[in-house]
Every structure is written in structure tokens, then in C-alpha cells.
Amino acid sequence: MHNDLSYQLVQMLSDSIDLIIPDKCKDGVTKNTELLHQYSKLIHQFDIPKIKE
Amino acid sequence: MSIIKEITTHIRSRKYSAQQVVSHYLDMIRQCDPPMNSVTRLLNDRALQAAAEVDHLIAQGKDPGVLAGVPFGVKDLFDLQGEVTTAGSKLLSKNQPAKQDAEIIRKLCEAGAIPVATLNMDEFAYGFVTDNAHHGMTHNPHDYSRFAGGSSGGSAASVGGGLLPFALGSDTNGSIRVPASLCGVWGIRPTYGSLSMQGVFPFADSFDTIGPFCQTIEDLKLIYDVISGDEYTSSSPVTPSELRIAQLGGWFEKDVDDDILQTIQEIMTLFGKQKKIELPNIKQVRTASYLMTASEGGKLHLPFLKKSPMEYDPATRDRLMAGALLPVSSYLKAKEIQYWFQQYMAQIFKEYDVLIAPAVGSVAPEIDNPVVFVDGKPQSARVHLGIYTQPLSMSQCPVLSVPIYRKNKLPIGLQLIAKPHHEDLLFSIGAVLEQKNIAKASIIERNHMN
Numbered sequence: 358m359h360n361d362l363s364y365q366l367v368q369m370l371s372d373s374i375d376l377i378i379p380d381k382c383k384d385g386v387t388k389n390t391e392l393l394h395q396y397s398k399l400i401h402q403f404d405i406p407k408i409k410e
Numbered sequence: 411m412s413i414i415k416e417i418t419t420h421i422r423s424r425k426y427s428a429q430q431v432v433s434h435y436l437d438m439i440r441q442c443d444p445p446m447n448s449v450t451r452l453l454n455d456r457a458l459q460a461a462a463e464v465d466h467l468i469a470q471g472k473d474p475g476v477l478a479g480v481p482f483g484v485k486d487l488f489d490l491q492g493e494v495t496t497a498g499s500k501l502l503s504k505n506q507p508a509k510q511d512a513e514i515i516r517k518l519c520e521a522g523a524i525p526v527a528t529l530n531m532d533e534f535a536y537g538f539v540t541d542n543a544h545h546g547m548t549h550n551p552h553d554y555s556r557f558a559g560g561s562s563g564g565s566a567a568s569v570g571g572g573l574l575p576f577a578l579g580s581d582t583n584g585s586i587r588v589p590a591s592l593c594g595v596w597g598i599r600p601t602y603g604s605l606s607m608q609g610v611f612p613f614a615d616s617f618d619t620i621g622p623f624c625q626t627i628e629d630l631k632l633i634y635d636v637i638s639g640d641e642y643t644s645s646s647p648v649t650p651s652e653l654r655i656a657q658l659g660g661w662f663e664k665d666v667d668d669d670i671l672q673t674i675q676e677i678m679t680l681f682g683k684q685k686k687i688e689l690p691n692i693k694q695v696r697t698a699s700y701l702m703t704a705s706e707g708g709k710l711h712l713p714f715l716k717k718s719p720m721e722y723d724p725a726t727r728d729r730l731m732a733g734a735l736l737p738v739s740s741y742l743k744a745k746e747i748q749y750w751f752q753q754y755m756a757q758i759f760k761e762y763d764v765l766i767a768p769a770v771g772s773v774a775p776e777i778d779n780p781v782v783f784v785d786g787k788p789q790s791a792r793v794h795l796g797i798y799t800q801p802l803s804m805s806q807c808p809v810l811s812v813p814i815y816r817k818n819k820l821p822i823g824l825q826l827i828a829k830p831h832h833e834d835l836l837f838s839i840g841a842v843l844e845q846k847n848i849a850k851a852s853i854i855e856r857n858h859m860n
């Protein structure tokens with residue numbers, strides 16, 4: 358994701374939970390959100406196998 | 411030899427008083443801890459008063475308990491009556507002192523043990539290296555230029571450094587197993603949900619466990635029996651040839667040093683087995699664990715993140731904030747993966763009694779070169795030291811952290827995994843490995859009491 362776009366998304370999400378992200382934390386939170394975004398994609402692309410009894 | 415038995419025997423026989431023993435350990439910590447930085451507070455008054463009570467019971471001919479006068483340290487997320495539980499944070503340091511001990515602390519004290527110090531940790535237990543923004547970094551007792559591991563780094567370093575007979579820590583994604591391995595001591599992540607978390611500051615509810623760090627397997631079993639409420643008995647003997655043991659391959663042998671894999675081979679040979687199995691989809695399992703931890707931690711801290719964000723260590727805060735923003739569909743998908751993995755592991759344990767895997771891929775990384783290898787590439791040790799422990803936290807299984815001693819080399823650690831509520835089997839196997847000199851804690855020799 359582009360940085361500005363990422364940050365807009367982070368701001369929208371934080372607004373939805375009434376969390377104000379201080380300016381000082383914007384870069385760090387955006388970076389971590391991008392990482393979790395990638396990890397989320399990985400698990401959503403994963404089809405959970407059936408367990409053989 | 412069991413340091414705990416040695417101490418209790420001397421106190422019971424009145425060779426030393428409990429007050430002498432506690433004073434000795436307090437002095438030793440004051441003198442020897444500064445280069446390690448494992449201790450955050452000494453509990454002088456409480457410890458000496460408790461020691462006087464033990465001495466009084468002995469003088470009256472009463473039973474002072476199975477842990478009579480044994481000093482121990484506590485990761486600073488357990489409530490201790492009259493002390494502020496900080497969880498390694500500045501944020502909680504302004505809280506009121508705890509009104510009572512955490513339940514586990516109470517059980518240990520009832521058995522005669524004496525808390526003498528609180529121990530360093532990553533802030534709110536979110537880390538693998540014990541680099542605390544407020545208390546500084548805990549260094550490895552065997553090489554100060556290296557990490558002690560985390561988040562219970564103060565607990566592992568104080569025991570490995572010979573400053574305490576045992577210590578308590580917590581394990582969410584590897585916070586007992588990683589530092590126990592890097593500092594060369596025994597540790598156990600008990601079955602999820604089996605020990606009381608009352609009075610313990612949480613991190614991620616789906617994974618949080620607590621457990622002890624010890625110098626010998628006998629001590630570890632004794633402490634576990636006290637905190638779990640089990641009656642203490644010696645480990646049941648294991649017949650090696652009857653044990654169904656398998657080595658975990660695939661994910662659990664990638665990027666692992668050859669000598670760690672050789673030690674696993676040695677253990678497989680001891681048990682007369684050469685079975686290797688691969689758990690599927692471990693990358694997804696670890697990722698799910700990472701997401702659940704971030705989300706649960708973020709949810710827990712959200713009220714504080716709204717009110718006092720600048721009181722946090724920036725690295726902790728940014729991760730917790732990002733975790734709080736995780737979509738619920740991702741959290742629920744991760745929970746589905748956790749459920750699947752638990753069912754899968756239950757199937758595995760129909761065929762095997764115990765599994766063996768590395769706890770870390772190499773010795774403790776250097777603080778100035780903080781990397782571990784993932785897929786052959788150097789990656790941040792702060793993030794990836796738990797690469798072999800984190801997936802197994804999804805299983806609910808008890809995991810024994812086994813210290814491997816190598817002469818003139820830094821310690822390493824292995825994981826032995828059993829099905830839930832089979833800690834006793836792990837203790838029995840640990841005892842065999844210790845007896846055969848394969849497993850042994852690396853403890854810095856300090857001045858003994860004369």
C-alpha cells in the first residue's frame with residue numbers, strides 16, 4: 358500500500374474505535390498495520406484442511 | 411544436585427537460618443546483578459520478615475513447608491501484596507500497590523518459599539529480548555554482549571546467573587521457552603488454562619500461561635507440583651524403548667544450527683527412534699498466533715492507549731495500536747486456524763507420546779547484531795526469536811524447555827511437547843535426559859554460604 362493511502366486507512370480505522378493516534382506514532386502504527394494487513398491476507402487465503410478421523 | 415533441596419535441608423537442620431539464606435541471596439543480587447540487570451526491585455523487608463517466620467516455625471518444631479526458606483524471584487507482572495505490579499511499564503507504576511498476592515505466589519509462600527525480588531521483562535510482556543525502555547536491557551548471564559531472551563528475561567537470567575534458586579515467568583508465545591534456552595535453564599510452559607492466572611497482569615488471553623524457571627528438572631517438578639496443587643512425588647520412570655517420540659521436521663529444522671539438530675538426533679537415538687514428522691501449515695499457524703496476540707493485546711490496552719499513549723514504550727505502543735485496528739474477520743479466521751491446529755495436534759498425540767523440536771535456532775544473538783535467520787536470510791531477532799515457540803502456543807499443549815549444556819559453548823534449548831495435562835511425562839523424560847548428561851542447566855557458580 359502507498360504510505361499516504363495506508364495512513365488514511367489507519368486514520369479511518371482508528372476513528373471507528375475512537376482512538377486518536379498522536380502524530381509521533383503515525384509512522385510506527387502505519388508500518389505495523391501494513392504488516393498485520395499482509396498477515397491477514399495470508400490467513401484469509403488459507404483454506405483450512407479437514408481433519409481425517 | 412537440587413539447590414532447593416540443599417537449601418531446605420540446611421534450614422530444617424538449622425545449619426543456616428532462613429534469615430541467613432535470604433540475606434545471602436539479597437547481598438549476592440546487590441553485588442552481582444548490575445551487569446546482567448535482571449532484577450528491578452529487592453523486597454528486603456518482606457523477605458526478611460518471611461524468613462523470620464520460617465525460623466520461628468522451625469524453632470517451635472512446626473512444619474515450615476516443602477520450600478522452607480527458599481528465595482525466589484517474580485516477573486513483575488505477578489501481584490505481590492504491598493507492591494505495585496508494573497508489568498514492566500511506566501503506565502502501571504502509578505497504580506496502587508496490590509492488596510494481595512497472586513494465587514500462585516500465595517501457594518509458594520504457603521509452602522515456605524520467599525519472594526526476594528521482582529524481575530525485568532519486556533514492557534507488558536510484548537517482546538522476545540527483554541529490552542525495557544524504563545529498566546534497561548537484561549543481558550545474558552553467560553555473555554553480557556548477548557540477549558537473555560524475553561519476555562521473561564529477568565527470570566531466566568537471574569536463575570542462569572546463579573542469583574536465585576528459581577523464578578516465575580509467563581509464556582504467551584515463547585516468553586518462558588526462549589529465555590530459558592538462551593540462558594541455559596529449565597522452564598515449562600504448562601498446559602494452557604491449567605494454572606491460575608489470578609493476580610497476573612494479562613497479555614493475550616488465548617495464550618497466556620505462567621511457569622517456573624529452575625536449575626534442575628527435580629526442582630522444576632517440585633515447584634510445578636506446588637503451584638499446580640499436585641502432591642509431590644518423584645518422576646515416574648520412563649522406559650525409553652516404549653516411548654513413542656517423534657522429531658518435528660520441516661519448519662522446525664529450517665534455519666536451525668547443525669549442533670542443535672545433532673543433539674535432537676542424539677536424543678532420538680537414546681530412545682531408539684528415528685521418526686520425523688512434519689506439522690502442516692505452520693507458517694499460517696504462526697501468523698494466526700501473531701494476529702490473535704496483536705488483536706487481544708490491542709483490545710486489552712485500548713482504554714490506556716486512548717488515555718495515555720505517550721506513557722508506553724513507542725515500539726510496544728505502535729504494535730498494540732495496530733493490533734487494536736485489526737478487522738474482526740481476521741481475528742475470527744485466526745481463531746478458526748487455532749481450533750483446527752488443536753484438533754490436528756490431538757490426532758498427532760494418538761500416535762505419539764511426545765514431540766521434540768528446537769526452542770531457538772541458535773545460541774543467544776549478539777545485542778549489537780540482533781538477527782536470527784529465517785528462510786536463510788537475516789531477520790530481526792526481536793520479532794523472530796519465537797519462530798519455533800509461537801506456533802506451539804496455539805496448541806494448548808504443555809512444553810518443557812530443556813537446556814543443553816555444551817562445554818565452552820553458549821547454551822541452547824529444546825522443546826519437548828506432550829498432550830494437554832501430561833506434564834508428568836515431560837518431567838520424566840527431562841529426568842532421563844539430565845541423568846544421561848544430555849540435558850543440563852548452565853548456572854554461573856557464585857559464592858556458597860560458609
